[in-house]
């Protein structure tokens with residue numbers, strides 16, 4: 001098991017940009033775990049299964065051929081062998097993803113796939129439950145937050161159709177692995193900070209521990 005930095009937080013808190021830059025600085029792999037949930041949501045729509053029908057999603061999910069891997073230091077996802085890109089941020093995917101991600105059977109599939117990334121080198125992974133469920137043993141946990149207003153503005157500036165507060169409501173209130181601050185996580189409010197400032201803060205916190213060889217007890 002390699003070293004893992006876990007970064008969690010609500011939608012549009014800036015955690016993807018932070019995780020990507022941080023991974024680049026460290027020469028580690030960057031994994032956006034939300035992309036896997038988005039791939040399941042897209043597969044769900046493609047299969048014609050209504051995302052709000054939890055039992056139908058639970059039953060069908062295992063048959064959706066969702067795969068993932070690392071290329072050039074970052075994760076990719078595919079459905080039935082075809083890589084997904086713009087489909088992941090489409091309005092329909094945004095509207096379905098929190099519904100699909102609340103289904104325990106989907107989460108079990110995704111968590112297994114996410115853990116597999118830790119066999120492939122140092123890892124910066126961002127999501128909602130990375131520090132609480134996927135890698136609870138890592139000593140490096142961060143929770144990146146920002147005000148609801150700033151987060152909605154950031155999404156709008158990206159030109160994306162995304163009801164951030166509605167996704168947060170579903171993500172925080174679901175029974176399976178709700179969004180929460182992991183025990184021992186450092187909380188960083190990025191509302192008034194640049195991506196570089198947040199990355200510097202994270203690097204300052206993990207400090208000299210990085211660069212040591214991967215150790216079993218780190219995860």
Ligand code: DC
Pocket residue numbers: 011012033034035037038097098101126127128129130167171
């Ligand atoms: O990070 P994102 O906004 O692309 O994530 C999309 C959705 O996936 C999010 O609304 C909830 C779900 N998700 C999750 O439940 N657990 C994760 N670790 C990552 C994402």
